[in-house]
Amino acid sequence: MAPGIAVADRAVAFPGSVHEALDAIAARPDATVVAGGTEVMALVNAGALYPTGLVVIDRVDELRGIWFAEQEIVLGAATTCADLMHSDVRGVLPALAQAARSLGSPGVRSRATLGGNLLSGKRSGGVTAPTPGRDLLTVLVALRAVAVCRSTDGWRQIPVNELYARDGGVELLPGELLTALRVPMSGGPQGFMKVGTRGGSARPVVTFALAADLAARTISCSIGGFSPAAVRVDHAGQWLAGHVDWDTGAIPEPTTYPRFARLIAEGLVVPGSAGPAGWTTAAVAEEYREQAAEICARRALVRALPPAGWLEQVREYQQRAEFLRHRARVDRAERGLPAEPPVPHQAGEQWGEPR
């Protein structure tokens, strides 16, 4: 059953390539472009959107998948969040994989796409949209990704943060399709933290991403939830770059963590901002937001760049514990006490025999 035959009417178009998709959008400028549908259908179910036509692009193979090049990673715009959690992505873009995992539920992630996440929320000059959950944008802004848009006129490539107007609206030209995101390769640890409307994966209140480039010896970080679109916090990144021991990739001074977090939380007044892009499901007090940002920043940094000597401390502790186990075993054997404690036997647990 070919897609075009299954739905005979033109109200729903199933393009098979980017060219066909652009033609379909040009033929019906009023149609709604749907990849996963998780954003569109939430609006439709709520009665906020009445689509007059659909252009379904989830069958366009050109838009799906991840291309690994030497200098950059290209992410297709219709790549699902479930694909972004794949171990390949986790290896090179751990923050993005983490952000994808923190989003929605497994049932949503199997359909929700990268492009849909970036283009969610309101259009430029449009009304406020109810779901401004652009978690992945925070990571892509920190990674200095470039958005690639295609229209019938040709390509347009802009830094991903310039895809948004000052009011947070998406500035996609009419008839244009976001095809891919180009992420420059930056070898180094990354961190992502999010505070949502509840525990577990949920809509974001505050998101924070941090990416260190070990070769260039720079750190860039960005924060979402305080301005219409996520913004880079360059002064904090530059300050932090001077406090990292770049030869070991660790932070020697423990007070760096709270100081960095304070720097993030204090620099949150973004000039020209008009508040978050749309209302979140939870009305959150500003103090809570600021505190959440501080904690997110600190934890993301701890995870990305652990304190110097941290690994040694862990190893030392493990050695001490191992020594204690051995000594206790010998001690009990000498005193003629039973080797096994009075607890139910568990598979894989050996109390008596030294391993």
Next chain:
Amino acid sequence: MSAEGGQPAQPADGASGSDSAGSPEGFGWPAVSYELAVNGSPQRVADAWIGESLLFVLRERLGFTAVKDGCGEGECGACTVLMDGQPTAACLVPAAAAVDRAIETPEVHAVPRPDEVAAALAAHAGAGCGFCLPGIGMQLRALLARNLKPSPAAVREVLSGHRCRCLPPERFAAAADDAAQALARGHEQGLAHVPAQAGARTGEQAGTGAGAGART
């Protein structure tokens, strides 16, 4: 939404049968006709508005009422179905975009005889109202299809998208463990200790939805 004997809703086929190529009169909403592959059999949907969700079409047009309508925004997980084997929130999929996808609803697994997952859910989580169970069942089937020995963390993670207001999550984790063991042991042994009635009653509130295929 009734538990037993829930008649499938009126098929809306005849509602706007006057024209097939566009808007039903009086509304100006574009409608399309298409075929969905539900539980392995083709199901014809005629003159459906393009904005209808897969959940709505499955429940109201095709009568698969084991798929539950909870929140309509992907939060509660009650509408989870499998699309090409992937757990999917049916309320967030435009039904027209589900053409050519293999859709599985809880009926195919739990009616007339509950499978291992449904039986384990009936045994461990039968005390609740049961509204969330069909969705949880589909999610667990997707998990167990790719991993027969899921870690407790993996079980908790897939359950994170399902809201249950009756029971603590330990019940569902226990049900997942039981189902995994039953699946590993084999079909016959796994069902021996659970009465089939319990599964049909509380495990998956399927109603008579599975028979709807013959009717439409």
